[in-house]
Amino acid sequence: MMSSSLVVPVIDVQSNNFKELWPAIVLAFKTSSFIALDTELSGLGARKALLAESIEDRYKAICHAARTRSILSLGLACYKKLEGKADSTYLVQVYNLTLLCAEEYVIEPQSVQFLVQHGFDFNKQYAQGVPYDKGNDKGGEPQGVNMRTLFVELLRANKPLVLHNGLIDMIFLYQCFYAHLPEKLGTFTADLSQMFPAGIYDTKYATEYELRFTASYLEYAYKKCKLDNSRSIKTAQDRPHVFLEFCNYTGRLQSYVDYRPCIDSHSSDGPLNICIQFSAYGWCPSGSRCPMSHDTDLIIRQDEKSKEDKRKKRKRRKKKKAAKEEEEEEEDGPPQDKKAHVEDMDEDGEEKEEQKEDEKVHGKFAAHDEEMPSSETPAAESHSDPDKNESDAPQTHDLTPDATNKSPKANERKVEGGTHRAGFDAFMTGYIFAFASIRNAEGSDSWIPACANKLYLSGKSVPLHIAKSTFSKSSRAHMTKMEHVWRKQFPKADGNA
Template identity: 35%
Template sequence: MDQDFLVSVLDVHKDNLQFIWPSLVCSIQNSSFISLDCELSGLGSRKLINSQAVDDRFINICEVAKTRSIISLGLSCFKLSGPENDESSKNLNFSVQTFNLMALCSEDYVVEPSALQFLVTHGFDFHKQYSQGIPYYRGNDRAGKGKAKKATWDLRDLFAVVISAKVPLVLHNGLVDLVFLYQNLYADLPTKLSSFLADLEVMFPNGIFDTKFVAEFSVRTNASFLEYIFRSHQLKNMNLKNSSRAHVICNHTLIESDFIDFWDCSPRLQNEEDLEICSNYINHGFCNSESNCKKSHDVYRAVLLEDQKKAKKRKRKDDNNIARTEVENVINITRSSRQERFKGHRAGHDAFMTGFCFASFIAQKMSVRPNGANTVCWKELVAEVADVRNRVCLSGKDFPLLIQKSAFSKCSKSHLEKYERLFPSDEAN
């Protein structure tokens, strides 16, 4: 088992939040970057949230966020460990803390059967959500909240801690998550997209990164759903390691606890070599007849086969030999049965996968540096990926949504008031 991928996920709910709160805050405040993922009670009409006009798309997603809720929040804190200015180092060593927070909106909200069926299929525990979900309310802060010292903490306080950390925020296909986080845990959404983008630029001054945008526009993977790019980055990272180039090393807290679940997401092949790859699943991450499909849904196998195809196309003989050796080394790994298929989609799991993809992307940038340029100063590394900063994927579009304040837009009133309460000494606009 690869210890990099034995992920410890700290399960957080209303009965243990106050106990875990200090370590949760410490992990956030000491992070180099934070990756987030939300599980939601529904998304409404796909046609509306993917409207052709981007302004209409924003308005429609806002309506969904005001009527649906966050039911689980995944948060993975990546801290670059070791001496950051040690130029002899060529690897990215991260200490990783991953949390899965069960959430329960205190107000009425819409629940969509299709969303619930999807979550149940992937092991979501609705009994636990309703019995132990951390309560929260939507929109603006309530009167009398925020100034006095609190005896208890909630998800709105947690999101304020994330904002106060002022580190890069990483999401996958993040527009919907950003809208939901804003409405559910921050303040009432502005009516204009331009104000929303101006607010986000202030809230996250060190940038927002979308791994789906990175996959589609920078790395250009064959598919861009989360599991595919995660497995793709796993393989690339192992190839970099095997060739003694810069790669990611994840160090997880492997302490036994009643609150910690261990998730083994090591790369493994399913015993499906005799089956044809299901193109629908591998290209899009779902199959309409998944329960009855006779084809292989083994994403890691598909990634390996694609890597082999690319290796054969390389012109240089030495590169060909290295690539074949790497694939052979990786392919001799644990095999699992069809019943043990990859189980993602838990918010904490998805948050870790998203963060790992971002870290791996940076390591790949490091690996092609000129000899001697191996510094792992975090600010320098993030600056090297400025071309993907503040660019959020827009489904069906060949351009991203740019998170930036335009000359013709202002921050929203709700944001200005909230930000002033959180950070009285900061400039909010």
Template identity: 40%
Template sequence: MTNFDRIPIVDVHIDNFRESWPALILAIKSAGFIALDLELSGLGRRNMLQAKSVDDRYKGIAECARTRAILSLGISCFQPVKNKTKDLVENDKGQQIAGKCYLVQTFNIMLLCSEDYVVEPASLRFLVDHGFDFNKQYSSGIPYYRGNDKGNDKDYLSVRQLLVELIMANTPIVLHNGLVDLMFLYQNLYANIPTSMSTFLADLSEMFLEGIYDTKYITDFAHRMTASYLEYVFKKCLRENTSGHLANIELQFLNYPESSRHVTYRQCAARPQPTLQQNQDCVEHIQVLKEVVCENYAGHGWCSKGNKCPKSHDLDLILDLDHLQETKKSRKRKRRRNRQKDDTSVDDNITMETDETSSNTETTYFEYAENVSQMAPQCKDDKSLPSSDGCQGINSSVNSSKCQSEKSNVIFSGGHRAGFDAFMTGYIMATYFATYDANGDNASGLSEFKNKIYLSGKDYPLQVMKSGFAKTSKEHSEKIMKIRTSSDH
């Protein structure tokens, strides 16, 4: 069973960069895989991100990477450690599955580009809504420059050197919907991004020798959930790990001193999913939740109305709705099977078990509906447990057709978005490693997804590889040779 309800995140900025450096490097070198996430000053015209031609899409993102900047970098390092319990755990179906345990260290690194860059109002509004502190970024961001290395740059304590350390670690890199982040990392912290996409992909294949994994691609093309945006997939995996539906994941964290000023904690405990009693009808409850939940946010993780949306963006309610809809479909399938087995008419009032895997500890939906407002996260101003706002819920009579949003309706709001997003990405990857890994060595079970990057609107991935028609860029070839040479010493 998943064994955590909050995670520590180390806030790294100009004032503590030097003292945080040894811990950062040790975490990177010890990791079995590393998850990354970026917060950016803008993404340019949305139509370029969705261009039909992948080459046109690349050119549009490349131009954004040259003119926009990275505001914060999230790094979450997952180090495999020996499971303190047992190697095999029994899930709710009685199957023996491999449990995995990781020591996780997560960092949120505040950056400040030293060159002029474009800032988009929509991006700023989004970040402010999620608690990003621009005053802190401008006063304490770690400076960096874009493009190629400068000849007089000998500072080993820099975010550009941090990317070099990631390359030298020879560890799988994990992102969620990672094309934009990879292109921004390259242009902002590595070298001038190539004009040709094939050259860029060839460069990437030499930078990260153990491969790049995109959890959005795996979710859409293998794991197949109702939605695939980051928060949804994370909370879905968290629920399924907690209930025993998926292979067991256990996490360990360092015990930071209470006096540590640069460590904050993010609350992310899984809320139990509601379970209907055997003969309860779920149609009414589905209808109530449909009236409560924002349909656009539920499907895509985004709503044009933002915090002004009158409906709920509470992911727990969204997952509850999905669970009940899946239950309804399961009942229909079971009725159909029963009809096929028996030529006689089937009693309309036949009772069927809604959730064959539910335990006695799970709540019924009526109990859940009466208590959802108490279970939903409340707004608190607490450094150790940052605010985690939620929906007010459905009232006890289950007659409510509206659910007013709190000031911020997004469950995972807060100033450490890049760091926490990196952790969520890593947790999803750990879940997939445990689910698909037959040999116990992580990467083998997901080898078919190695170096395949999600492409929005396409039924195929972007493959990170060096083709027979593409050469690596001159800047990359010179730089990677220096990196490999220095790592050999």
């Protein structure tokens, strides 16, 4: 079995180095091809309301959560496509920002437990979290080095924004770093369409409706994309591939880097003993106490084996049908087109039936996603990803931010405990997008046209479209903010903030 392991350098950003790292983050925004983002939250409130049948009611419930809870950490992964390199080669810079809301907010015990189990350091957050204020700007337009001005720089970069199951993320980002949330969903989507004119992409939507994987929770989708990319490179298939390069960090910068290994598991001896709950949802109520395996690599292999078994079964069935039809031809002489017709129906009909089965599975775990105690991502276990392997797919290469830097070995710094972090989740989200883009692109810069400005909605067959309709109007707070962002006059808003 080939390895697609790699080590991802994630730069930890706190109040004591935020100003120092500011120029590098802003430059990464400006020079990137797209930016992937993820959040960790202090809670989400009543889970039932988050899955309301009415999308407007669902929006109001998430808005209430965003006004009363907070973002604890923010992950940013800047992917820059390198020209003159093989296939789709990206320079990736990943940042994990530890944040601290400056006003009172609700933090749910369930969220605390979940985050602590996956390595979140609340002591570091309260001691060194980058402070921020929610809602509208206080005391005029924001100035200096702070989270609100960083968000303005993100908007000014005008790059495609990529998230995984990103509706909750977008609502929290708006409330925490931009302005008070509009009361109506239509106003919110109208604002977003102007804030991110390069487009918003949801990799959960892309995973389900474009890649059509068996499961679409973040870790599964990432590892499946990475494995497929690795196999394609190994077999020298004539199609584009994704390659990655990372900066080398030395000296003072190295002390800020957390090297996140993602080591593939290849142990397949004996029964797999996969946890069905985790296999479907990426989450299990028993957590680390569960006696069954939560190994995503094993889950993917089991799903692939099941799919291959179904394919072989269909092939045997088709052979039997063909043999039976030949016997009937010899006896009676069937209509000229009967055999072709039967084959077509068998092939198309069974494929559609398999897709229906997949959709049922998708619907089952999708409805569970927003019931997670943390952010939009239910993948709680093992966001790991490992040592470099230059001969097998996603390759990592050494780059330096300047000519003097040299790459440290991954084992020079002990990897911290826990694997569920906003920075690495943002990296995985970006990788899924890069992979999906080369499989569905209609040109070098088209990304995934069918997924542009569509946010995944749990339990719904259609996404939320990010667009300004003839019935929706932008909010006053947004229009005021946009004048500051783009430093030009916008038409007066007709809607209410």
